[in-house]
Amino acid sequence: MSLQNDLLLRAANGLKTERTPVWLMRQAGRILPEYRQVRASVKDFKALVKSPELATEVTIQPVDILKVDAAIIFSDILVVPEAMGLSYEMEENKGPVFPNKITSPADLATVHVAEAGELQYVLDAIALTKRELNGRVPLIGFAGAPWTIFSYMIEGRGSKTFSAAKKVLYADPTFAHKLLDMITETTIKYLQAQVKAGADLIQIFDSWAGILSPVQYEEFSLPYITRICDAITDVPKTVFAKGAFFARVQMNKLNCHVVGLDWNMDVAESRALMPTKVLQGNLDPCALYGSTQDVKRETIKMLEAFGPHKHIANLGHGLYPDTTVDNVRCFIDTIQEYRFSH
Numbered sequence: 001m002s003l004q005n006d007l008l009l010r011a012a013n014g015l016k017t018e019r020t021p022v023w024l025m026r027q028a029g030r031i032l033p034e035y036r037q038v039r040a041s042v043k044d045f046k047a048l049v050k051s052p053e054l055a056t057e058v059t060i061q062p063v064d065i066l067k068v069d070a071a072i073i074f075s076d077i078l079v080v081p082e083a084m085g086l087s088y089e090m091e092e093n094k095g096p097v098f099p100n101k102i103t104s105p106a107d108l109a110t111v112h113v114a115e116a117g118e119l120q121y122v123l124d125a126i127a128l129t130k131r132e133l134n135g136r137v138p139l140i141g142f143a144g145a146p147w148t149i150f151s152y153m154i155e156g157r158g159s160k161t162f163s164a165a166k167k168v169l170y171a172d173p174t175f176a177h178k179l180l181d182m183i184t185e186t187t188i189k190y191l192q193a194q195v196k197a198g199a200d201l202i203q204i205f206d207s208w209a210g211i212l213s214p215v216q217y218e219e220f221s222l223p224y225i226t227r228i229c230d231a232i233t234d235v236p237k238t239v240f241a242k243g244a245f246f247a248r249v250q251m252n253k254l255n256c257h258v259v260g261l262d263w264n265m266d267v268a269e270s271r272a273l274m275p276t277k278v279l280q281g282n283l284d285p286c287a288l289y290g291s292t293q294d295v296k297r298e299t300i301k302m303l304e305a306f307g308p309h310k311h312i313a314n315l316g317h318g319l320y321p322d323t324t325v326d327n328v329r330c331f332i333d334t335i336q337e338y339r340f341s342h
Ligand SMILES: Cc1c2[nH]c(c1CCC(=O)O)Cc1[nH]c(c(CCC(=O)O)c1C)Cc1[nH]c(c(CCC(=O)O)c1C)Cc1[nH]c(c(C)c1CCC(=O)O)C2
Pocket: 024, 025, 026, 027, 028, 029, 030, 039, 045, 072, 073, 074, 075, 076, 077, 078, 090, 094, 095, 096, 142, 158, 205, 207, 242, 318
Protein backbone atom coordinates (compact mmCIF):
# COMPACT_ATOMS: atom_id res chain seq x y z
CA MET A 1 0.00 0.00 0.00
CA SER A 2 1.39 3.44 -0.80
CA LEU A 3 1.86 5.85 2.08
CA GLN A 4 0.14 9.21 2.42
CA ASN A 5 3.17 10.60 4.25
CA ASP A 6 6.38 8.95 3.05
CA LEU A 7 8.75 11.80 4.04
CA LEU A 8 10.72 9.54 6.40
CA LEU A 9 11.31 6.88 3.75
CA ARG A 10 12.26 9.39 1.06
CA ALA A 11 14.66 11.14 3.44
CA ALA A 12 16.14 7.79 4.57
CA ASN A 13 16.75 6.92 0.93
CA GLY A 14 18.68 10.18 0.49
CA LEU A 15 16.00 11.85 -1.65
CA LYS A 16 15.19 15.55 -1.35
CA THR A 17 12.04 16.27 0.66
CA GLU A 18 9.87 19.38 0.88
CA ARG A 19 10.51 19.49 4.63
CA THR A 20 12.48 17.59 7.27
CA PRO A 21 10.61 14.59 8.71
CA VAL A 22 10.48 14.14 12.48
CA TRP A 23 9.81 11.41 15.03
CA LEU A 24 11.11 10.91 18.58
CA MET A 25 12.79 7.99 20.25
CA ARG A 26 10.46 6.92 23.11
CA GLN A 27 7.58 8.92 21.64
CA ALA A 28 5.15 6.22 22.79
CA GLY A 29 5.31 6.30 26.53
CA ARG A 30 4.93 8.00 29.82
CA ILE A 31 4.78 11.61 28.62
CA LEU A 32 1.30 10.99 27.20
CA PRO A 33 -1.64 10.82 29.65
CA GLU A 34 -3.36 8.62 27.05
CA TYR A 35 -0.47 6.12 27.35
CA ARG A 36 -0.57 6.18 31.15
CA GLN A 37 -4.27 5.40 31.02
CA VAL A 38 -3.75 2.29 28.86
CA ARG A 39 -0.74 1.32 30.99
CA ALA A 40 -2.85 1.55 34.19
CA SER A 41 -5.41 -0.85 32.71
CA VAL A 42 -2.94 -3.77 32.64
CA LYS A 43 -0.87 -5.61 35.24
CA ASP A 44 2.51 -4.42 34.02
CA PHE A 45 4.64 -3.19 31.12
CA LYS A 46 5.07 -6.70 29.73
CA ALA A 47 1.32 -7.23 29.51
CA LEU A 48 1.17 -4.16 27.28
CA VAL A 49 4.06 -5.35 25.10
CA LYS A 50 2.51 -8.82 24.76
CA SER A 51 -0.96 -7.59 23.74
CA PRO A 52 -0.97 -6.81 19.99
CA GLU A 53 -4.18 -4.77 20.39
CA LEU A 54 -2.85 -2.57 23.22
CA ALA A 55 0.63 -2.29 21.67
CA THR A 56 -1.06 -1.09 18.47
CA GLU A 57 -3.12 1.46 20.38
CA VAL A 58 -0.11 3.04 22.12
CA THR A 59 2.01 2.88 18.95
CA ILE A 60 -0.54 5.01 17.12
CA GLN A 61 -1.16 7.50 19.96
CA PRO A 62 1.81 9.76 19.07
CA VAL A 63 0.75 9.78 15.40
CA ASP A 64 -2.74 11.02 16.36
CA ILE A 65 -1.75 13.28 19.25
CA LEU A 66 1.70 14.60 18.32
CA LYS A 67 1.44 14.32 14.50
CA VAL A 68 4.88 12.74 14.13
CA ASP A 69 5.95 11.60 10.66
CA ALA A 70 6.48 7.96 11.71
CA ALA A 71 5.27 5.39 14.21
CA ILE A 72 7.68 3.09 16.08
CA ILE A 73 6.29 -0.23 17.20
CA PHE A 74 5.67 -0.35 20.94
CA SER A 75 7.92 -3.06 22.32
CA ASP A 76 11.30 -3.28 24.01
CA ILE A 77 14.79 -4.40 23.01
CA LEU A 78 14.66 -6.91 25.90
CA VAL A 79 12.10 -9.16 24.20
CA VAL A 80 15.08 -10.74 22.37
CA PRO A 81 16.89 -12.11 25.45
CA GLU A 82 13.48 -13.24 26.72
CA ALA A 83 12.84 -15.24 23.53
CA MET A 84 16.32 -16.75 23.90
CA GLY A 85 15.36 -18.07 27.34
CA LEU A 86 16.24 -15.25 29.73
CA SER A 87 13.02 -13.60 30.84
CA TYR A 88 12.98 -10.09 32.35
CA GLU A 89 10.77 -8.18 34.75
CA MET A 90 10.17 -4.46 34.34
CA GLU A 91 10.24 -3.17 37.91
CA GLU A 92 8.29 0.04 38.52
CA ASN A 93 10.63 3.04 38.70
CA LYS A 94 13.67 0.76 38.58
CA GLY A 95 13.83 -0.58 35.06
CA PRO A 96 14.48 -4.08 33.75
CA VAL A 97 15.72 -6.93 35.95
CA PHE A 98 16.59 -10.48 34.83
CA PRO A 99 15.98 -13.10 37.55
CA ASN A 100 18.60 -15.28 35.79
CA LYS A 101 21.63 -14.04 33.94
CA ILE A 102 24.57 -15.44 31.98
CA THR A 103 27.62 -15.55 34.22
CA SER A 104 29.82 -18.27 32.69
CA PRO A 105 30.22 -20.23 29.44
CA ALA A 106 28.23 -23.08 31.07
CA ASP A 107 25.20 -20.76 31.24
CA LEU A 108 25.14 -20.62 27.42
CA ALA A 109 23.32 -23.97 27.58
CA THR A 110 20.37 -22.15 29.19
CA VAL A 111 19.77 -19.96 26.13
CA HIS A 112 19.09 -20.72 22.48
CA VAL A 113 18.97 -18.99 19.09
CA ALA A 114 15.28 -18.05 18.97
CA GLU A 115 13.04 -18.44 15.96
CA ALA A 116 10.99 -15.40 14.91
CA GLY A 117 7.83 -17.30 15.89
CA GLU A 118 8.90 -17.03 19.53
CA LEU A 119 8.26 -13.30 19.16
CA GLN A 120 4.96 -13.75 17.34
CA TYR A 121 3.24 -11.18 19.60
CA VAL A 122 5.52 -8.43 18.24
CA LEU A 123 4.96 -9.58 14.65
CA ASP A 124 1.19 -9.58 15.26
CA ALA A 125 1.41 -6.07 16.74
CA ILE A 126 3.31 -4.88 13.64
CA ALA A 127 0.74 -6.39 11.27
CA LEU A 128 -2.17 -4.94 13.26
CA THR A 129 -0.52 -1.51 13.53
CA LYS A 130 0.05 -1.46 9.76
CA ARG A 131 -3.64 -2.20 9.25
CA GLU A 132 -4.76 0.48 11.71
CA LEU A 133 -2.33 3.10 10.40
CA ASN A 134 -3.87 2.52 7.00
CA GLY A 135 -0.94 4.15 5.20
CA ARG A 136 -0.88 7.39 7.21
CA VAL A 137 2.83 7.22 8.12
CA PRO A 138 5.60 4.59 7.92
CA LEU A 139 6.10 2.10 10.76
CA ILE A 140 9.57 1.65 12.27
CA GLY A 141 10.61 -1.78 13.58
CA PHE A 142 13.62 -2.17 15.86
CA ALA A 143 15.98 -4.35 17.87
CA GLY A 144 18.91 -3.79 20.21
CA ALA A 145 22.43 -4.20 18.86
CA PRO A 146 24.06 -7.47 20.02
CA TRP A 147 26.56 -5.67 22.29
CA THR A 148 23.77 -3.82 24.14
CA ILE A 149 21.67 -6.99 24.54
CA PHE A 150 24.79 -8.91 25.68
CA SER A 151 25.34 -6.26 28.37
CA TYR A 152 21.87 -6.83 29.85
CA MET A 153 22.17 -10.64 29.64
CA ILE A 154 25.48 -10.65 31.55
CA GLU A 155 24.68 -7.85 33.96
CA GLY A 156 21.09 -8.89 34.68
CA ARG A 157 19.97 -5.27 35.07
CA GLY A 158 20.84 -1.75 34.02
CA SER A 159 24.17 -0.38 35.22
CA LYS A 160 26.16 2.85 34.99
CA THR A 161 29.38 1.05 34.01
CA PHE A 162 28.28 -2.41 32.78
CA SER A 163 31.56 -3.56 34.30
CA ALA A 164 30.52 -7.24 34.54
CA ALA A 165 29.78 -7.26 30.80
CA LYS A 166 33.05 -5.48 30.01
CA LYS A 167 34.98 -7.89 32.24
CA VAL A 168 33.97 -10.79 29.96
CA LEU A 169 35.45 -8.97 26.94
CA TYR A 170 38.84 -8.88 28.70
CA ALA A 171 38.71 -12.19 30.56
CA ASP A 172 37.06 -14.53 28.06
CA PRO A 173 36.59 -13.06 24.57
CA THR A 174 35.73 -16.49 23.13
CA PHE A 175 32.75 -16.77 25.48
CA ALA A 176 31.74 -13.19 24.59
CA HIS A 177 31.82 -13.94 20.86
CA LYS A 178 29.74 -17.11 21.34
CA LEU A 179 26.93 -15.23 23.06
CA LEU A 180 27.17 -12.26 20.67
CA ASP A 181 26.84 -14.71 17.77
CA MET A 182 23.67 -16.27 19.24
CA ILE A 183 22.12 -12.84 19.82
CA THR A 184 23.02 -11.81 16.25
CA GLU A 185 21.43 -14.92 14.72
CA THR A 186 18.25 -14.36 16.74
CA THR A 187 18.13 -10.66 15.84
CA ILE A 188 18.51 -11.34 12.11
CA LYS A 189 15.58 -13.77 12.07
CA TYR A 190 13.52 -11.37 14.20
CA LEU A 191 14.18 -8.29 12.06
CA GLN A 192 13.61 -10.18 8.82
CA ALA A 193 10.24 -11.27 10.24
CA GLN A 194 9.45 -7.66 11.27
CA VAL A 195 10.00 -6.56 7.66
CA LYS A 196 7.78 -9.40 6.43
CA ALA A 197 5.09 -8.37 8.93
CA GLY A 198 5.13 -4.81 7.57
CA ALA A 199 7.89 -2.71 9.15
CA ASP A 200 8.89 0.03 6.67
CA LEU A 201 12.26 0.86 8.23
CA ILE A 202 14.43 -0.85 10.84
CA GLN A 203 16.42 0.84 13.60
CA ILE A 204 19.19 -0.85 15.59
CA PHE A 205 19.77 0.62 19.08
CA ASP A 206 23.30 0.28 20.44
CA SER A 207 22.56 2.13 23.66
CA TRP A 208 25.78 1.08 25.41
CA ALA A 209 28.20 1.62 22.51
CA GLY A 210 29.81 4.54 24.33
CA ILE A 211 31.28 2.49 27.17
CA LEU A 212 33.62 0.53 24.87
CA SER A 213 37.04 1.62 23.64
CA PRO A 214 37.37 2.12 19.87
CA VAL A 215 39.32 -1.16 19.59
CA GLN A 216 36.71 -3.08 21.60
CA TYR A 217 33.89 -1.53 19.59
CA GLU A 218 35.57 -2.73 16.42
CA GLU A 219 35.89 -6.28 17.80
CA PHE A 220 32.71 -6.76 19.85
CA SER A 221 30.04 -4.58 18.28
CA LEU A 222 30.61 -3.43 14.70
CA PRO A 223 31.07 -6.91 13.12
CA TYR A 224 27.69 -8.01 14.54
CA ILE A 225 25.89 -4.83 13.44
CA THR A 226 27.49 -5.36 10.02
CA ARG A 227 26.06 -8.88 9.84
CA ILE A 228 22.59 -7.64 10.75
CA CYS A 229 22.68 -4.77 8.24
CA ASP A 230 23.83 -7.13 5.49
CA ALA A 231 21.03 -9.60 6.27
CA ILE A 232 18.17 -7.07 6.23
CA THR A 233 17.11 -6.21 2.71
CA ASP A 234 14.14 -4.37 1.16
CA VAL A 235 13.85 -1.58 3.76
CA PRO A 236 16.09 1.30 4.88
CA LYS A 237 18.14 0.68 8.02
CA THR A 238 19.18 3.10 10.79
CA VAL A 239 22.01 2.45 13.22
CA PHE A 240 21.93 4.49 16.43
CA ALA A 241 25.03 3.87 18.52
CA LYS A 242 24.86 6.12 21.57
CA GLY A 243 28.24 7.59 22.45
CA ALA A 244 30.10 5.99 19.53
CA PHE A 245 31.59 9.26 18.22
CA PHE A 246 34.89 7.40 17.84
CA ALA A 247 33.39 4.89 15.37
CA ARG A 248 31.93 7.33 12.84
CA VAL A 249 34.48 6.56 10.12
CA GLN A 250 33.70 2.82 10.38
CA MET A 251 29.97 3.50 10.58
CA ASN A 252 30.14 5.28 7.24
CA LYS A 253 31.07 1.87 5.76
CA LEU A 254 28.04 0.02 7.22
CA ASN A 255 25.38 -1.24 4.85
CA CYS A 256 22.79 1.12 6.35
CA HIS A 257 21.08 4.24 5.06
CA VAL A 258 20.82 6.32 8.24
CA VAL A 259 23.09 6.88 11.23
CA GLY A 260 21.60 8.31 14.43
CA LEU A 261 23.61 10.96 16.28
CA ASP A 262 23.48 11.84 19.94
CA TRP A 263 24.05 15.43 21.10
CA ASN A 264 27.75 14.83 21.81
CA MET A 265 28.42 14.50 18.10
CA ASP A 266 29.04 17.69 16.15
CA VAL A 267 26.87 17.81 13.04
CA ALA A 268 29.38 19.30 10.56
CA GLU A 269 32.09 16.90 11.77
CA SER A 270 29.64 13.96 11.43
CA ARG A 271 28.75 15.02 7.88
CA ALA A 272 32.47 15.09 7.02
CA LEU A 273 33.13 11.66 8.60
CA MET A 274 29.98 10.02 7.17
CA PRO A 275 29.42 11.62 3.77
CA THR A 276 27.40 8.69 2.43
CA LYS A 277 24.85 8.65 5.27
CA VAL A 278 21.57 10.35 6.01
CA LEU A 279 21.83 11.63 9.60
CA GLN A 280 19.18 11.39 12.31
CA GLY A 281 19.01 13.38 15.53
CA ASN A 282 20.22 15.05 17.63
CA LEU A 283 18.69 17.57 20.03
CA ASP A 284 19.57 17.00 23.69
CA PRO A 285 16.33 15.75 25.33
CA CYS A 286 17.07 18.26 28.13
CA ALA A 287 16.57 21.10 25.65
CA LEU A 288 12.86 20.26 25.92
CA TYR A 289 12.86 21.33 29.59
CA GLY A 290 13.07 25.06 28.73
CA SER A 291 10.29 27.47 27.77
CA THR A 292 8.61 26.96 24.37
CA GLN A 293 10.72 29.89 23.17
CA ASP A 294 13.87 28.03 24.24
CA VAL A 295 12.64 24.84 22.53
CA LYS A 296 11.95 26.71 19.31
CA ARG A 297 15.35 28.41 19.29
CA GLU A 298 17.27 25.18 19.96
CA THR A 299 15.22 23.24 17.39
CA ILE A 300 15.93 25.82 14.67
CA LYS A 301 19.65 25.74 15.58
CA MET A 302 19.55 21.96 15.10
CA LEU A 303 17.74 22.22 11.74
CA GLU A 304 20.21 24.80 10.44
CA ALA A 305 23.17 22.66 11.53
CA PHE A 306 21.90 19.70 9.48
CA GLY A 307 20.54 21.67 6.53
CA PRO A 308 17.49 20.86 4.38
CA HIS A 309 18.48 17.44 3.07
CA LYS A 310 19.70 14.06 4.31
CA HIS A 311 18.32 14.75 7.78
CA ILE A 312 15.65 13.04 9.89
CA ALA A 313 14.92 15.20 12.93
CA ASN A 314 14.87 13.46 16.31
CA LEU A 315 16.35 13.79 19.77
CA GLY A 316 19.86 12.60 20.60
CA HIS A 317 18.38 9.88 22.85
CA GLY A 318 14.94 8.87 24.14
CA LEU A 319 12.48 11.46 25.38
CA TYR A 320 12.65 11.84 29.18
CA PRO A 321 9.39 10.93 30.94
CA ASP A 322 9.03 14.29 32.72
CA THR A 323 8.99 16.31 29.47
CA THR A 324 5.80 18.30 28.91
CA VAL A 325 3.56 17.42 25.97
CA ASP A 326 3.46 21.14 25.03
CA ASN A 327 7.23 21.26 24.59
CA VAL A 328 7.26 18.05 22.55
CA ARG A 329 4.54 19.56 20.34
CA CYS A 330 6.61 22.74 20.00
CA PHE A 331 9.63 20.66 18.87
CA ILE A 332 7.56 18.82 16.26
CA ASP A 333 5.63 21.88 15.04
CA THR A 334 8.82 23.94 14.69
CA ILE A 335 10.33 21.26 12.45
CA GLN A 336 7.20 20.73 10.38
CA GLU A 337 6.66 24.48 9.83
CA TYR A 338 10.31 25.39 9.14
CA ARG A 339 11.32 26.38 5.63
CA PHE A 340 14.99 26.83 4.78
CA SER A 341 15.90 30.11 3.12
CA HIS A 342 18.68 28.45 1.12
C1 LIG B 1 18.12 0.39 26.47
C2 LIG B 1 16.71 0.22 25.93
C3 LIG B 1 15.61 -0.42 26.59
N1 LIG B 1 14.55 -0.35 25.73
C4 LIG B 1 14.87 0.32 24.58
C5 LIG B 1 16.25 0.65 24.67
C6 LIG B 1 17.07 1.31 23.57
C7 LIG B 1 16.86 2.75 23.49
C8 LIG B 1 17.52 3.56 24.57
O1 LIG B 1 18.75 3.55 24.66
O2 LIG B 1 16.78 4.22 25.33
C9 LIG B 1 14.04 0.57 23.41
C10 LIG B 1 12.61 0.90 23.57
N2 LIG B 1 11.82 0.77 24.69
C11 LIG B 1 10.54 1.17 24.40
C12 LIG B 1 10.48 1.51 23.03
C13 LIG B 1 9.15 1.81 22.36
C14 LIG B 1 9.04 2.66 21.22
C15 LIG B 1 9.34 4.13 21.41
O3 LIG B 1 10.51 4.52 21.23
O4 LIG B 1 8.40 4.89 21.67
C16 LIG B 1 11.78 1.38 22.51
C17 LIG B 1 12.30 1.67 21.11
C18 LIG B 1 9.40 1.20 25.34
C19 LIG B 1 9.64 1.33 26.79
N3 LIG B 1 10.57 0.67 27.54
C20 LIG B 1 10.45 1.02 28.86
C21 LIG B 1 9.37 1.94 28.99
C22 LIG B 1 8.85 2.55 30.31
C23 LIG B 1 8.14 1.52 31.13
C24 LIG B 1 6.70 1.80 31.47
O5 LIG B 1 5.96 2.49 30.77
O6 LIG B 1 6.31 1.24 32.49
C25 LIG B 1 8.87 2.15 27.69
C26 LIG B 1 7.69 3.00 27.30
C27 LIG B 1 11.26 0.47 29.97
C28 LIG B 1 12.71 0.26 29.77
N4 LIG B 1 13.29 -0.47 28.74
C29 LIG B 1 14.66 -0.44 28.86
C30 LIG B 1 14.98 0.29 30.05
C31 LIG B 1 16.37 0.56 30.55
C32 LIG B 1 13.76 0.68 30.62
C33 LIG B 1 13.56 1.38 31.97
C34 LIG B 1 13.94 2.79 31.94
C35 LIG B 1 12.96 3.66 31.18
O7 LIG B 1 11.77 3.60 31.50
O8 LIG B 1 13.40 4.39 30.30
C36 LIG B 1 15.61 -1.08 27.92
